[in-house]
Amino acid sequence: MRHVADRAGVSYQTVSRVINDADGVAPQTRERVLAAMRDLNYRPSVAARSLARARTDTIGLVLPFPVDVTFANAHFLQTIGGVDRVVAENDYSLLVSSPDDEDPALSAHRRMVRRRAVDGVIVEAGMGDEGIELLIEAGYPVVAIGHVAAAVPSVRPDDESGAYSATQHLLALGHRRIALIAGSAPDNLAQQARLRGCRRAGTDAGLPLDEDLIATGEFSLESGHEAAARLFDRDVPPTAVLAFNDAMAIGAMRLLRERGIDVPREVSVVGFDDTPTAALLTPALTTVRIFSSELGQRAARTLIGMLRGTKVPPVPAVLPSQLVVRQSTAPVPARRG
Amino acid sequence: MRHVADRAGVSYQTVSRVINDADGVAPQTRERVLAAMRDLNYRPSVAARSLARARTDTIGLVLPFPVDVTFANAHFLQTIGGVDRVVAENDYSLLVSSPDDEDPALSAHRRMVRRRAVDGVIVEAGMGDEGIELLIEAGYPVVAIGHVAAAVPSVRPDDESGAYSATQHLLALGHRRIALIAGSAPDNLAQQARLRGCRRAGTDAGLPLDEDLIATGEFSLESGHEAAARLFDRDVPPTAVLAFNDAMAIGAMRLLRERGIDVPREVSVVGFDDTPTAALLTPALTTVRIFSSELGQRAARTLIGMLRGTKVPPVPAVLPSQLVVRQSTAPVPARRG
DNA sequence: CGGGATCGTGTGAACGGTCACGTGTGTGCG
DNA sequence: CGCACACACGTGACCGTTCACACGATCCCG
Known part of the structure; x- marks a missing residue:
């Protein structure tokens, strides 16, 4: 319905320019267009946009287990929280896919691949790597969180x-x-x-x-x-x-x-x-x-970097882990008898 | 790359037929096409498909809190687990959006609206209803999980x-x-x-x-x-x-x-x-x-029903809740003194 | 005061599918 | 043996954007 939008005076490619705030558009024209968009309550169609641009601005997240069991684990909770934050900050959307009962090892990946709806994929390592291979074959940039053998960039704790x-x-x-x-x-x-x-x-x-x-x-x-x-x-x-x-x-x-x-x-x-x-x-x-949350953030940042063209070698980034000594440990009690 | 696919003998609309397994295509042609798809490792583009069909087969989920805090709550964990299951069963994808720090009440909804990337939205009630109104204005079918005042179908416990x-x-x-x-x-x-x-x-x-x-x-x-x-x-x-x-x-x-x-x-x-x-x-x-999981499942089913054309009145579906008596309750101790 | 940059805007062609038709075969029937 | 009809497939248009260009003004400068 863009011809509706250019009721605001100009022709519809100019509207496109305004939306992508490209330069080369007069300030007043811009204003006129923006006003028209507002009046007509216009929202661009991601579908058309991603068709034309050949990207979706969406990143996929494949979980190792069904939603309720994955998130019941505090570590995953944190990593994915980190992913989510970075993804939102960078104006990407997050599409999640979790395995079903029939084929826990591959179904989530398969579902992600089938519909070509994401630009790249973050996978939480859990099961084996066959799923990751699937994604690579399908041509997706992939970064893994956790320990994987596959030749993809990954972030993991030490x-x-x-x-x-x-x-x-x-x-x-x-x-x-x-x-x-x-x-x-x-x-x-x-x-x-x-x-x-x-x-x-x-x-x-x-x-x-x-x-x-x-x-x-x-x-x-x-x-x-x-x-x-x-x-x-x-x-x-x-x-x-x-x-x-x-x-x-x-x-x-x-x-x-x-x-x-x-x-x-x-x-x-x-x-x-x-x-x-x-x-x-x-x-x-x-x-x-x-540092679970950092793991997720880092993974998301890496992937987004890759989507923007940065070459990332398929080696793991290892975040240091660190012993936190609190009250549950003490010297071994003196042996009695 | 469909003209690549019809290298397999036929013309590319026939391929479309095969993909949507419409009838009116000879079994052998079908086989030939399928083989070609396999050979060329072809995956249809959701973008193009949703542009042409005016739907995305994706449903949005807006969370009341950031991912890590939402899922830390066992109730949400279960409801969303239920949503996920039903969504996957029906071959929809799940796009999640969570609020950011700046505008907890609206940002998640806004992000969902901005990109017209989903067919309908499930929202976990939490904050107020302004976000839901936003979605309705944008024309989305919405179903809420939990107690809301907005005029949308919802499912909630009693x-x-x-x-x-x-x-x-x-x-x-x-x-x-x-x-x-x-x-x-x-x-x-x-x-x-x-x-x-x-x-x-x-x-x-x-x-x-x-x-x-x-x-x-x-x-x-x-x-x-x-x-x-x-x-x-x-x-x-x-x-x-x-x-x-x-x-x-x-x-x-x-x-x-x-x-x-x-x-x-x-x-x-x-x-x-x-x-x-x-x-x-x-x-x-x-x-x-x-019955948290049921709540989520029911919400997902309702939304999918709406997307398929069922009219659903904007009234809450109330699932009975039920007291489970176990060992943490007992008669009040006899008063002493 | 004219010509080349520069700026703002319009033009046409994709992007990769779906859909409503139209057309050419083969089949069944009178 | 010819007609209608079902079936299999091809044709053209369109979905809503972006992109590389072309074009007309405006501006600056020699």
């Missing part, structure tokens, strides 16, 4: 060194029986990096970790609770627990409280992520901070 | 009766000093409905609520904790607490535990929403179930 320093911290406090509550997907790269960090800290200190003390959970509070239950049912229970996210650490703390085991006097607990609630617990949780 | 039955439950257990932990936005309609329900339960029983025992929070665990602290600092503390969401109820329970007050023996606690974790607490939380 999982290994985070795990390393957390373990080191516990070792320094005298702990020898350190339990891990890891994730249950052995092929997850972030998971592997963290395990590597833990083990390396052990061997570096000449005190290798007890592999029997590795339990797994689903990154939920409940699964942390259950994993802790298994660990503390053992004949010789651990004196410290390092969980691979805060939710599981909180679950473990809950179990310890139920069993009347004091944290940190009897058992130390360390989390991962530094969720907002970590600081508010009693005792406040010692945890590895990974 | 807040009033939920609050009513929760209060009634506490009264029936003999509680007389019932504290409320409400939200802090007095003009929120859901909030008002819940308060109305509580009060009505009181007056119906001839035992009006003590208005002094109404504290407010921000629907977070921490704010529930703080509100409870204020309530239990009083000379004559309440014997029951009804929080307007589960997170605040959990916060209250945490405070009570810190103070050595047993739930439910000494104080009963009731939540609202029936978050998945509510059942997993110890003691398991008595709470008002509001």
Whole structure:
């Protein structure tokens, strides 16, 4: 309905100029056009615009899990919050796609590819990389958040060194029986990096970790609770627990409280992520901070940069992680008997 | 690049037919076209398609808060999870827009309107209705989730009766000093409905609520904790607490535990929403179930129905809420002294 | 006082699809 | 054996923008 708009005197390409505030349009003409647009309550059509410009100003976000489970994880919550902010600041829209039940590994990507509706895609690493390959084949610029093997730019926390320093911290406090509550997907790269960090800290200190003390959970509070239950049912229970996210650490703390085991006097607990609630617990949780929101922001900025023509090499940007020592860790209690 | 596709023998409108699997195309031709599409790795352009069809097959979702705070609320998590599922099932895409800091009440809606990129909009009620009006003026079909005054179809839980039955439950257990932990936005309609329900339960029983025992929070665990602290600092503390969401109820329970007050023996606690974790607490939380996911699904279905031509009157669909009695409520302890 | 920049605006052709038709085959029927 | 009709496919126009140009004024300067 642009011929309606040029009822305001001029011909409709001039209106286009005004909209894209290109130069080469007289101030008064501009005013006239703007007024007409306002009067007629005119909104340009993105469809036509993106057809002509061959871009949509929309970026896609593919989630590793259904919306309700993805966002239940505080880390994803934060990263995606960061993405959203940057995306909005730069006047892009955000199109989300989440996997369905039938094909968790690929459906979200596939849906994103099928309709050519976005300029680029941010993917939260979670499952394998086949989905990412799909997107690349389809010609999308892609940046990943988290640990991926695919040859795309990515941003991720330094999982290994985070795990390393957390373990080191516990070792320094005298702990020898350190339990891990890891994730249950052995092929997850972030998971592997963290395990590597833990083990390396052990061997570096000449005190290798007890592999029997590795339990797994689903990154939920409940699964942390259950994993802790298994660990503390053992004949010789651990004196410290390092969980691979805060939710599981909180679950473990809950179990310890139920069993009347004091944290940190009897058992130390360390989390991962530094969720907002970590600081508010009693005792406040010692945890590895990974700057989730920054991760998301950085990913979004990288992608937008790529869309604007910046060449970005397909290497991961690694953001440092940082151990935040609070009240849930303490020296190992003196051995009795 | 459709002329590339009809390298496969036919002329490019036939390809269009194949894509939209319209009838009137010979099976073998169809096969030939499909093969060609596959060979050339062809994907139709949504832009062109939506230009020609005057629809985008995308629905917009406007959030009441930034992504990270919206999804931190379990209720929103569930509703939007429901929306997402239905949207995906019906082959629509989901475009999300969240408010920025400058103009929380309108920016998300405005951004949605500016680019005419969606066929219809689902809005999570939160702030006022001006944003919704904006969308209506722009000509969008809109359906709201939650309590709104605007003349649009909406789906919402029965807040009033939920609050009513929760209060009634506490009264029936003999509680007389019932504290409320409400939200802090007095003009929120859901909030008002819940308060109305509580009060009505009181007056119906001839035992009006003590208005002094109404504290407010921000629907977070921490704010529930703080509100409870204020309530239990009083000379004559309440014997029951009804929080307007589960997170605040959990916060209250945490405070009570810190103070050595047993739930439910000494104080009963009731939540609202029936978050998945509510059942997993110890003691398991008595709470008002509001079927959040169904709310979202229903909203999405309604909107999609509207997009397909169904006329939907601008009245709210009210889903019943239902009190789930678990272990956090018990008869008021016998008065001592 | 005329000619080349420069500025403001109009022109035509895409962009990649869909849709309402029109046309050429093959089939069934009288 | 010829007619009507269904079916398969091609034709042209259009959806609402942007873009590279062409064009006519205006301006500056020699």
